Amino acid sequence: MIGDNVERDRERERERARERARERGRVTGRERKRKRERARKKYLGRILDPKLTMHLATTEAIRRAAHGQSVTQTVSYSLRYD
Numbered sequence: 001m002i003g004d005n006v007e008r009d010r011e012r013e014r015e016r017a018r019e020r021a022r023e024r025g026r027v028t029g030r031e032r033k034r035k036r037e038r039a040r041k042k043y044l045g046r047i048l049d050p051k052l053t054m055h056l057a058t059t060e061a062i063r064r065a066a067h068g069q070s071v072t073q074t075v076s077y078s079l080r081y082d
Helices: 002-024 029-039 055-081
Strands: 041-043 046-048
Touching: none
Parallel strands: none
Antiparallel strands: 041 046
């Protein structure tokens, strides 16, 4: 019984602290976590995280574009001079 009151008081104090932080314009840890979770988006079946860099993906895209361009140039040259 006494433990319940202590726990309830602690929870009330935490809630008051959250309210004071909101009034001051501060963001609490829970709200930060919710924002991070919301920041992740699902796109074409993949979960995108804004904190991850896209270096590997862009490198692969550039490599494939260069390969496609070289194939196109090869076919163009072949059609022109064959």
